[in-house]
Amino acid sequence: MGMNRRITRRDFLNGVAVGIGALGYASLNDFAPGLQNASRVGGGSDKTDPPALTGMRGSAPGSFDVAHALRDGNFWETAGAPADTHETYDLVVVGGGISGLAAAYFFRKHAGNSSRILILDNNDDFGGHARRNEFRVGGRLLLSNGGTQSIESPSEYSDVAQRVLQDLGVQTKTFYKAYHQTLYSHLGTACFFDKETFGQERFVPGMGSTPWPEFLKKCPLPGKVQLEIARLYGEKKNYLSGLSKEEKHARLAKISYAGFLTEICKADPGVLPFFQTYTHDLYAVGIDAVSALACYRNPDDYGACHYAGFEGMDLGGDEEKEEPYIFHFPDGNASIARLLVRSLISEAVSGHTMEDVVTTRADYSKLDQSSSPIRIRLNSTAVRVQHPDPIESAKEVEVSYVQKGTLKKVKGKSCVLACYNSMVPYLCPELPEKQKEALRYCVKEPFIYTHVAIRNWTAFHKLGIRQIVSPGSYHSFTMLDFPVSLGAYQFPSNPQEPMVLFMLRTPCKPGLPRRDQYRMGRFELLSTPFSEFELNIREQLNRMLTPAGFDSARDIAAITVNRWAHGYAYEYDSLFDPHWAPEERPCVIGRKQFGRISIANSDAAASAYTNAAIDQAYRAVQEQVKGV
Numbered sequence: 001m002g003m004n005r006r007i008t009r010r011d012f013l014n015g016v017a018v019g020i021g022a023l024g025y026a027s028l029n030d031f032a033p034g035l036q037n038a039s040r041v042g043g044g045s046d047k048t049d050p051p052a053l054t055g056m057r058g059s060a061p062g063s064f065d066v067a068h069a070l071r072d073g074n075f076w077e078t079a080g081a082p083a084d085t086h087e088t089y090d091l092v093v094v095g096g097g098i099s100g101l102a103a104a105y106f107f108r109k110h111a112g113n114s115s116r117i118l119i120l121d122n123n124d125d126f127g128g129h130a131r132r133n134e135f136r137v138g139g140r141l142l143l144s145n146g147g148t149q150s151i152e153s154p155s156e157y158s159d160v161a162q163r164v165l166q167d168l169g170v171q172t173k174t175f176y177k178a179y180h181q182t183l184y185s186h187l188g189t190a191c192f193f194d195k196e197t198f199g200q201e202r203f204v205p206g207m208g209s210t211p212w213p214e215f216l217k218k219c220p221l222p223g224k225v226q227l228e229i230a231r232l233y234g235e236k237k238n239y240l241s242g243l244s245k246e247e248k249h250a251r252l253a254k255i256s257y258a259g260f261l262t263e264i265c266k267a268d269p270g271v272l273p274f275f276q277t278y279t280h281d282l283y284a285v286g287i288d289a290v291s292a293l294a295c296y297r298n299p300d301d302y303g304a305c306h307y308a309g310f311e312g313m314d315l316g317g318d319e320e321k322e323e324p325y326i327f328h329f330p331d332g333n334a335s336i337a338r339l340l341v342r343s344l345i346s347e348a349v350s351g352h353t354m355e356d357v358v359t360t361r362a363d364y365s366k367l368d369q370s371s372s373p374i375r376i377r378l379n380s381t382a383v384r385v386q387h388p389d390p391i392e393s394a395k396e397v398e399v400s401y402v403q404k405g406t407l408k409k410v411k412g413k414s415c416v417l418a419c420y421n422s423m424v425p426y427l428c429p430e431l432p433e434k435q436k437e438a439l440r441y442c443v444k445e446p447f448i449y450t451h452v453a454i455r456n457w458t459a460f461h462k463l464g465i466r467q468i469v470s471p472g473s474y475h476s477f478t479m480l481d482f483p484v485s486l487g488a489y490q491f492p493s494n495p496q497e498p499m500v501l502f503m504l505r506t507p508c509k510p511g512l513p514r515r516d517q518y519r520m521g522r523f524e525l526l527s528t529p530f531s532e533f534e535l536n537i538r539e540q541l542n543r544m545l546t547p548a549g550f551d552s553a554r555d556i557a558a559i560t561v562n563r564w565a566h567g568y569a570y571e572y573d574s575l576f577d578p579h580w581a582p583e584e585r586p587c588v589i590g591r592k593q594f595g596r597i598s599i600a601n602s603d604a605a606a607s608a609y610t611n612a613a614i615d616q617a618y619r620a621v622q623e624q625v626k627g628v
């Protein structure tokens with residue numbers, strides 16, 4: 001399968017990283033990501049251009065070890081006192097994702113161009129989840145979104161968030177032309193049944209486009225299960241006919257989609273393995289842990305899986321026409337992060353338009369220059385954020401961080417914590433207990449977004465498919481990348497051209513409460529070495545596509561596994577969470593201002609979207625500029 005080819009950066013250390021707490025904390029030098037990265041081999045390895053690095057990305061090895069030592073309580077045992085950099089800022093931001101970058105943007109708008117701002121981020125790249133993946137195949141540049149995919153429903157963005165996009169030069173109407181909406185229109189969806197789950201291996205095209213009874217007849221499912229799935233899709237019955245719309249919504253809010261199928265639609269439980277992963281892309285868990293109401297309200301973004309059973313339910317709400325899912329830069333919302341950086345430090349991302357940002361190579365050496373009022377310091381994990389004086393009279397905040405193995409401190413008149421909210425209690429242990437408890441409630445959803453650069457996509461063309469649903473396999477979903485050409489970037493529209501494949505895995509443990517599934521999933525994600533991901537990628541692609549002439553060993557040019565241990569912000573769910581009054585929600589209690597410290601990040605809205613990250617940055621900055 002080509003496992004030994006020198007095409008990727010292999011990571012031999014990441015499997016060990018998760019056990020760092022158990023191994024004990026040796027010295028700060030052990031937490032220098034640069035040193036650890038050096039021991040990998042193969043593939044894109046230009047460390048001055050992080051988007052071009054392949055192999056294990058996202059939460060890359062070495063980027064989270066300091067934070068985990070802090071969590072495990074053994075960081076300060078040997079850390080000593082921080083070295084004073086004697087740097088002082090008007091604002092220090094912890095977290096260089098969209099929220100942290102937007103906080104700097106809002107603060108500078110208020111305080112003027114000479115205001116001094118420092119942004120700290122633990123990764124070797126900025127953007128947080130909004131990360132860029134680059135590949136070069138046969139001299140051709142291929143881009144993809146390492147995490148944050150698209151500007152979802154831009155018309156629903158707040159005025160503040162819409163103004164930010166406008167200021168950055170993002171015209172969403174451009175995507176109506178840039179997104180090639182008909183390129184894949186003749187290509188459909190296939191379902192891959194693996195023998196371990198379904199008894200027989202079979203690849204069945206025509207999912208969702210062939211009438212269900214006809215499609216299901218080709219599937220390796222028992223006859224009774226085929227009839228049941230066909231019934232669920234076909235009978236259009238109001239299964240709760242005695243209830244009003246509101247009562248039906250209330251009932252569906254309290255039952256999982258799995259429960260809805262078996263208890264309300266009275267389907268044979270044998271149908272469940274077929275539907276199990278329908279919810280993975282949006283919720284990172286299966287249908288056992290997502291309410292039927294959520295499934296009804298949020299059909300998936302890729303249009304691959306259409307939830308069965310709701311059509312005759314008369315649940316209302318169908319009249320709202322959703323915006324198309326086309327607001328996608330070739331590198332996803334990394335372009336928004338790059339445009340924000342351009343607006344803050346123009347030399348770092350040259351150019352002027354939403355088109356030219358796509359192919360501009362960022363100059364990482366310009367991010368942290370003493371001559372610049374705004375600085376972005378990467379590979380720097382904040383470990384302590386405190387008022388040196390009593391909070392009522394404090395005039396500044398001290399922020400300690402570890403950069404390449406050295407513990408340092410800076411001072412800021414204000415601080416915005418735009419990092420994961422569950423990290424905040426470790427940074428500010430003096431916060432009130434109730435607030436810390438609320439911050440800990442957010443258990444972020446783990447995701448693995450893998451991108452595989454392939455030399456051509458003729459196998460997909462031959463099979464007449466653009467995406468594959470694979471409910472029992474290691475990756476539950478595979479698709480050709482979003483077809484977007486913008487500025488000088490041209491999407492590979494010919495099947496003979498190289499292409500990027502997206503493969504999704506959301507490790508979880510069906511049957512457990514949702515947040516426990518995320519904790520277990522995160523453990524799996526962090527303890528899986530790159531070699532195991534790679535083997536599964538190669539094996540699964542071969543099993544699905546070899547009959548159409550695909551060969552992993554020959555056709556894979558590069559692999560980037562973006563593992564997001566702390567992915568989507570936790571969104572409250574009617575199945576597992578109490579129904580709080582708005583001001584009693586943990587995100588609201590948790591984000592309360594604490595003197596010169598305010599809290600941002602999409603976690604602070606319990607909403608896993610770019611606009612939430614921007615809105616929370618705005619609120620946090622407003623707190624500081626009004627309160628200071």
Ligand SMILES: Cc1cc2nc3c(=O)[nH]c(=O)nc-3n(C[C@H](O)[C@H](O)[C@H](O)COP(=O)(O)OP(=O)(O)OC[C@H]3O[C@@H](n4cnc5c(N)ncnc54)[C@H](O)[C@@H]3O)c2cc1C
Nearest residue numbers: 095097098099122128129148149150382419601602609610
């Ligand atoms: C795989 C994936 C796909 C997504 N797709 C979409 C999409 O299509 N559309 C959409 O709107 N949203 C999407 N999201 C949601 C996305 O999280 C938000 O859109 C937004 O980018 C979150 O930004 P943020 O700045 O709040 O958080 P983050 O992006 O998580 O940024 C926080 C940053 O803080 C850093 N940090 C944490 N602790 C510390 C510390 N102690 N010191 C220094 N730095 C620290 C983190 O490493 C990170 O870089 C997606 C998320 C994921 C994971």
